[in-house]
Amino acid sequence: MSGFSRLSAAVRWRLAMGLGLACVAAVASFGLLFLSGWLLAGAAAAGLAGVGAARAFNIVLPATGVRFFAMARILARYLERIVAHDGALRLTGHLRTWVYARLAPLAPAGLTDLQGGDLLGRFVSDTDKVAAYYTDVALPFLRALVCGFVFVAVFACVLQSAALALAAGLLFCGLLVPATIGHATDKLVQVGAKKQSHIQAELAETLQNMGEYLLLDAASGRAAQWQVQQSELDGARWKLDALEGLARGLITIVTFATALVVLMLATQAYRAGQLSAAEIPMLVLGALAAFDVVTPLPLARQAAAGGRLAAKRLEAACAGQPQGNTMPAVGLPSAPYDLVLQNVSFAYPGTVTSVLDHASLTIRQGEHLGLVGPSGVGKSSLINLLFGFYAPCGGRMMFGGVDVSTLRAEDLAGLVSVAAQDFHLFAGTLRDNLLLAAPDATEAELSDVLDAAQLTQFVQSLPEGLQTWVGNDGLRLSGGQARRLAVAQALLRNTPWLVLDEPTEGLDAQVEQALMAAIIQRCANTTIVCMTHRTAVLPFMHRVVRLEDGRFYPEGG
Numbered sequence: 201m202s203g204f205s206r207l208s209a210a211v212r213w214r215l216a217m218g219l220g221l222a223c224v225a226a227v228a229s230f231g232l233l234f235l236s237g238w239l240l241a242g243a244a245a246a247g248l249a250g251v252g253a254a255r256a257f258n259i260v261l262p263a264t265g266v267r268f269f270a271m272a273r274i275l276a277r278y279l280e281r282i283v284a285h286d287g288a289l290r291l292t293g294h295l296r297t298w299v300y301a302r303l304a305p306l307a308p309a310g311l312t313d314l315q316g317g318d319l320l321g322r323f324v325s326d327t328d329k330v331a332a333y334y335t336d337v338a339l340p341f342l343r344a345l346v347c348g349f350v351f352v353a354v355f356a357c358v359l360q361s362a363a364l365a366l367a368a369g370l371l372f373c374g375l376l377v378p379a380t381i382g383h384a385t386d387k388l389v390q391v392g393a394k395k396q397s398h399i400q401a402e403l404a405e406t407l408q409n410m411g412e413y414l415l416l417d418a419a420s421g422r423a424a425q426w427q428v429q430q431s432e433l434d435g436a437r438w439k440l441d442a443l444e445g446l447a448r449g450l451i452t453i454v455t456f457a458t459a460l461v462v463l464m465l466a467t468q469a470y471r472a473g474q475l476s477a478a479e480i481p482m483l484v485l486g487a488l489a490a491f492d493v494v495t496p497l498p499l500a501r502q503a504a505a506g507g508r509l510a511a512k513r514l515e516a517a518c519a520g521q522p523q524g525n526t527m528p529a530v531g532l533p534s535a536p537y538d539l540v541l542q543n544v545s546f547a548y549p550g551t552v553t554s555v556l557d558h559a560s561l562t563i564r565q566g567e568h569l570g571l572v573g574p575s576g577v578g579k580s581s582l583i584n585l586l587f588g589f590y591a592p593c594g595g596r597m598m599f600g601g602v603d604v605s606t607l608r609a610e611d612l613a614g615l616v617s618v619a620a621q622d623f624h625l626f627a628g629t630l631r632d633n634l635l636l637a638a639p640d641a642t643e644a645e646l647s648d649v650l651d652a653a654q655l656t657q658f659v660q661s662l663p664e665g666l667q668t669w670v671g672n673d674g675l676r677l678s679g680g681q682a683r684r685l686a687v688a689q690a691l692l693r694n695t696p697w698l699v700l701d702e703p704t705e706g707l708d709a710q711v712e713q714a715l716m717a718a719i720i721q722r723c724a725n726t727t728i729v730c731m732t733h734r735t736a737v738l739p740f741m742h743r744v745v746r747l748e749d750g751r752f753y754p755e756g757g
């Protein structure tokens with residue numbers, strides 16, 4: 201994902217410093233054991249051989265070295281955790297912003313293939329995995345490469361044959377072992393990720409619709425399905441763990457085998473007078489310590505497979521093309537804000553039934569138009585087309601003299617307010633939800649629109665009034681109350697156009713009349729398009745149009 205590497209430039213120095221510190225910590229760890237072997241063996245030999253030998257062995261140098269490496273290891277590890285993880289967290293932040301910026305223009309049409317839970321999973325855990333590629337994959341492999349060279353070079357300064365043995369052992373564990381488990385790891389990670397995203401998507405849907413499952417007495421069946429899916433996921437994870445354990449076990453065997461070979465070579469060199477006795481444990485302990493940098497590599501290989509897969513999934517999610525508004529902007533709409541449809545045809549992607557079939561309609565600014573038609577005929581789809589969420593298959597759609605396909609949703613949002621059927625209450629207070637539409641609205645304006653939406657009495661009946669918490673965790677509004685809140689929100693925006701999708705559904709006749717009268721009084725000069733099945737609403741409109749078989753017909757004509 202090319203954009204990711206550009207993004208990481210902002211945190212690149214942190215990542216580089218993290219790598220530097222990780223290498224320092226690993227070298228210090230190696231140095232600590234390397235010198236400890238020398239110090240312990242030298243001190244022991246000096247103790248056995250008496251005072252003369254004790255004087256001959258310079259204990260100060262290795263002792264100082266041991267202290268230095270011990271301190272350096274602690275400090276470097278501490279700083280590495282801070283710097284590298286800070287860098288990785290910043291990377292996650294950049295990545296999430298990057299992904300969000302690419303996903304947002306695709307909504308809603310470009311994201312219909314993804315279930316909500318799956319999309320959330322991609323946005324949260326896939327971005328995590330991709331950003332963790334640095335700490336979990338790049339850092340361990342690069343540290344092993346850099347430190348492997350350093351360790352072999354240090355060994356070569358003491359005993360070349362031991363350096364060769366160490367190099368062979370490190371290459372086997374650092375290259376051959378991860379490469380050998382690579383293919384199987386990729387496959388198992390793929391299987392696990394597929395199951396995981398399936399479970400995530402289903403879990404989100406189940407939790408959202410828990411009530412329905414209980415009403416249908418399907419909750420226990422659902423739980424049984426979960427158990428099956430979870431055990432399949434556990435099976436895939438177990439296999440991955442077993443593979444990683446096998447690779448680690450192999451590395452441990454090679455580590456001890458290398459240490460044994462180094463011991464034999466060092467003993468030979470001692471006998472040949474090329475090494476002192478104290479240097480034998482130094483090399484053996486050094487060899488054992490050197491393998492610390494390759495031991496995490498099987499796990500890093502697993503993280504690499506997960507990270508690459510996550511990057512692919514993110515790429516796929518972001519790769520969709522926005523369905524509408526793809527042409528370059530040629531100007532903003534200007535008054536009069538008339539909407540003109542000329543021979544517009546439209547079918548939702550992947551469907552064969554035309555919602556609009558060479559349909560033509562003109563709605564003049566200031567007009568109050570009732571749009572009627574059988575359920576599912578395509579009335580609400582007009583909003584999707586107007587806002588460019590979907591592009592017509594043919595024909596032309598102009599708003600305020602500008603082709604709608606050249607407008608962005610945010611350009612239109614300043615001119616058209618929509619009280620939609622599938623209105624969503626965000627978790628927050630009633631006031632928060634209203635202010636979402638007009639953040640600068642005054643108290644007087646809020647109470648004005650609540651009045652028009654026939655909600656004043658309801659809000660006054662709440663102990664906390666507009667401060668009442670609503671949304672998922674708060675007070676649930678009835679269908680009619682929620683719809684009126686949507687109307688209040690739309691009214692608050694004071695735009696030249698107001699689109700009302702079934703505004704009076706679920707209301708009794710008296711409230712319906714009062715609501716429509718208040719809207720008309722307040723929006724006498726506003727263009728109103730009211731999609732409705734309720735005939736009682738139609739007398740409030742200047743004109744009524746019926747949508748049928750993909751075309752618009754004057755009602756009664």
Ligand SMILES: Nc1ncnc2c1ncn2[C@@H]1O[C@H](COP(=O)(O)OP(=O)(O)OP(=O)(O)O)[C@@H](O)[C@H]1O
Pocket residue numbers: 548549551555573574575576577578579580581582621
């Ligand atoms: N996102 C979508 N993807 C595919 N098909 C869709 C989508 N949204 C709506 N449809 C289909 O398009 C047709 C028109 O739907 P629309 O919601 O516009 O009808 P409507 O006239 O507003 O219905 P109602 O009066 O019941 O609200 C329906 O057959 C519906 O199933």
